[in-house]
Amino acid sequence: MTDATTTSTGDTPSDAGQARQIRSVLVANRGEIARRVFRTCRTLGIATVAVYADADAEAAHVREADAAVRLPGNAPADTYLRADLLVAAAVAAGADAVHPGYGFLSENADFARAVTAAGLVWIGPPPDAVEAMGSKTRAKELMDGAGVPLFAALDPGRVTASDLPLLVKAAAGGGGRGMRVVRELAALEGELTAARAEAAAAFGDGEVFVEPYAEGARHIEVQVLADAHDTVWVLGERDCSLQRRHQKVIEETPAPGIADGLRRDLHEAAARATRTIGYTGAGTVEFLVSRDGRPYFLEMNTRLQVEHPVTECVTGLDLVAAQIRVAEGAALDPSPPPSRGHAIEARLYAEDPGRDWQPQPGALHRFELPDVDTEFAVLPERTAGLRLDAGVTGGEAIGVHYDPMLAKVIAWAPTRAEAVRRLAHALERARLHGPVTNRDLLVRALRHPDFGAARLDTGFLGRHLPALTGAAGPEAPDRGRFAALAAALADTARRTSAAGPVLVRLGGWRNVPSQPQVKRFRSEPDGREYEVGYRLGRAGLDAAGGEGGEDYAGVRLVSAAPHRVVLDIDGVRRTFEVATYADTSPVRVFVDSPFVSSAFSVLPRFAPPQEQTPQGSLLAPMPGTVIRIGEFSPGDRVEKGRPLLWLEAMKMEHVITAPTTGTLTELTAEVGRQVDVGAVLAVVKEDTTP
Known part of the structure; x- marks a missing residue:
């Protein structure tokens, strides 16, 4: 294992031992990651095949592919999560390899096996390695045996107040779905139920587990790349501490302000984890680092990460190209390319941070970022510059079926301060005409004095949210x-x-x-x-x-x-x-x-009469699907702020609470019903008794 710490040469895997040359790749995904893989494929002279749900028929990734295959329907369970349809699409389009991207089936061992069983090349780790890390409970057992530091899982039936706070996590999948922080024992059972339901809907697996929640910890992950010839590269670490709903928002490399000893321990633990499961390809080993500087294994993502561009910017390495060459059987060079400078990425979402991160579907009239140096590719010679990886273009509609991320904006510079300044400047001048986005929050977070001083932890956004979402000064x-x-x-x-x-x-x-x-x-x-x-x-x-x-x-x-x-x-x-x-x-x-x-x-100059809704109405804040209703009936008394029902929109779950204390007089919502923004879901008559 060799670390990457100095000037890059842009090295890539050598051609030694190449077993099979890939000619055409189907990307079993959509949006930004599909476009990212297609960009590298074009550079390598590889044909591309897209798949698309009906809602994505005119999407950018479909337009850019050499061929595209329809997946009838819109719901992920009917489209991008259908392994049989994806394999059939690859065969029908003449692809000889499948790249899973991230999310959806990217960490599904059965899908990987189905791809190889069809005679196709799987551009990812061996199915057994995917399976080993696919269950976080099983992964913890393996890592414990390999000497990787971790939190021990807790028995939900035996935890006490002294164990608080707790973290409920889905055993399968990631992206913050199926994850809940519990600060009161009385809330544990309800959060377990909610996490199981969300995990089952997102990943088809409702298994969850409980572990200690580390307050004030940093989220630091290590990028690895391994071949089938027993070479493991460690390509530095990334700090991903700025998160909302346990999903990353701003990521950077190298992680600022960590001691050299901790960095070495993280890299060595990641290399051990990689070798323990016989891993090949690109992967990420994730850790929480406690306030006292001790690392704890979280999980291993057996795929390309959303934030991989920052590693590409400092190493000069095209990770997608490396994935493809490793899948073809190529051997890595003995040492990885060294790194140089600092890179930082911000995820631009169609969401309103000031309203509980509500997703904002709708028409995206214009999407422009000034002074972009490259899109979906390594910056030329890693000069100071700006990279854009966008899943959308102006003129598209942001739908309710998928993740609300619009794009990733990445800046590289010789120093962290310069990279942060360049990124904030670019975001501030973006032309974003359409739904509300988190752009202002990103700019303010990047310019916050605590961020500038690298005082980072996973509670950063929650702690500073009022300042980051309110009026930007007088x-x-x-x-x-x-x-x-x-x-x-x-x-x-x-x-x-x-x-x-x-x-x-x-x-x-x-x-x-x-x-x-x-x-x-x-x-x-x-x-x-x-x-x-x-x-x-x-x-x-x-x-x-x-x-x-x-x-x-x-x-x-x-x-x-x-x-x-x-x-x-x-x-x-x-x-x-x-x-x-x-x-x-x-x-x-x-x-x-x-x-x-x-x-x-x-x-209008004179406001017209508005349609009246009953006082105390709960209105749908966004288009979505009712996925759960609390145990209430018309006539029941409810307290203000009590959860009444849950909506799912853009891959996130949203709680709709009672607007006042009073009597539930009307409940029009039904499980499985799709509602438009502004639809009346329930009515609570306020209790006016003194």
Whole structure:
């Protein structure tokens, strides 16, 4: 075992011992990882085959493949989790190998065996190794025997208050599904039930186990790559401590601030784990590192990780190409490529962190990231730069059936501080027109002083969530009102200037007694409303905020066009790019600039009467499927905040709680029923008794 710590040569596995050359690869997956594998295949001269559920018929990974095979239906259980359909698709399309990607069946030993039984090459570890690590309970037994440090599993029936807090985990699968933190013994049974149900739905296996939960621990994983010739490479470690719902959000390598001795122990333990199960291919050994610096084995992911690009950036190694060559029988060089610099990745999700991470399906009108150096590939010569691995493109719809991740944005630089700065800068300037995303949270997290000082642990996001999701300082509403003004002026330009792009130039502000034009906007996702009053005249733009309107003293209009507005604000010129999507209801406007990025819904001048819903109604916060209902019936008394039912949307489970204390008067939800956003699920009549 050799570590990677110095300047990279970009080495890849040699061709020695090659048993079979792959000509065509089917990727048994979708979205970003399918596109990532296809990119390497094109570079290697390998044909590509996509599979797609009906909801993905027009997806980017389908368009980019040489051939594509339909998997009828939308639910994962009917499509991407059907091993028989995936193998049949590979055979029908003439593929001679299958790459599983990550998630779905990537860690399913039976699928791996079915692939090889059909005479196809499995681009992954041996099925026995997959099976050995597939059950986390069995994996712990093996690792304990190999001397890898770990937490001992606990008997749920014998735990006491002294064992708290506890972690309930699914024995199969990962990604945070089937995982619950328990801080009160009374909640354990309910969390076990919920974890079993979620694990069974996600992985087809409802087995769970209980272990101690390490407060304040860091999540650090080690990347390994092994061949069939007894060579194991350790390609450094990644810190993955910034998580929501036990799913990683920001990952980086090398892990900052860990001692050399701990790093050595982690690498050696990962190598032992890899050799113990006869592993080949790319894999990741995951650890929790406690506050006192002691590592504990979590699991081994027998596949490519979502965060593999950061390792590629520091080593110069294409891990997908390495997977393919190892699957062909090639031998690794004796030593791995050394690493250089620092890389950091942020996962961009269509979700609202300020509303319990609710997924946000809908039309993605525009998706652009400035100054991207490469997509799905190692940065050229590992110069400081930016990489984008996106599963979507502008014009696609974000559906409710799959994970809400839109893309991964990766930055590499000689130092951590430079890489973090580059990543935050790029995210801040992204053009994201569509559903609410976690972009602002990512930028604020990257710029948080605790993150900059590498004070990291798995509770980071939860601990800082109010600061990361609230208004970004006292200037945020102020900047928002300038974006609203730009939106209003662009709308006027669009309506009145069909002949040319420029409406007015170098106008000035003055007070006038006449009635202004008024436009109203609601900011997304915070719901703040802006009323913009203004009048255009020969002298330019006159501001008239009016009663309750915004005050624009000190602002001068430079120019306005349907898609671009320039304002002079207190002597500083600011340019706002404006995009209006009139075919949505309500009309949505997106305003982008280095100064501020805002999304607005256009409000009518006089709000129309709204459809009335009963007071105390529980409305579906998103489209989804009702998967469970609490043991309540109409007429029962419920307490505010008590879980009443559970929705599943975009591979996550969401609890719908009672909005008030009172009587459940109506329950319209049914298990298995699909609901639209805003649908009334239940009604609770508030208890007004003193």
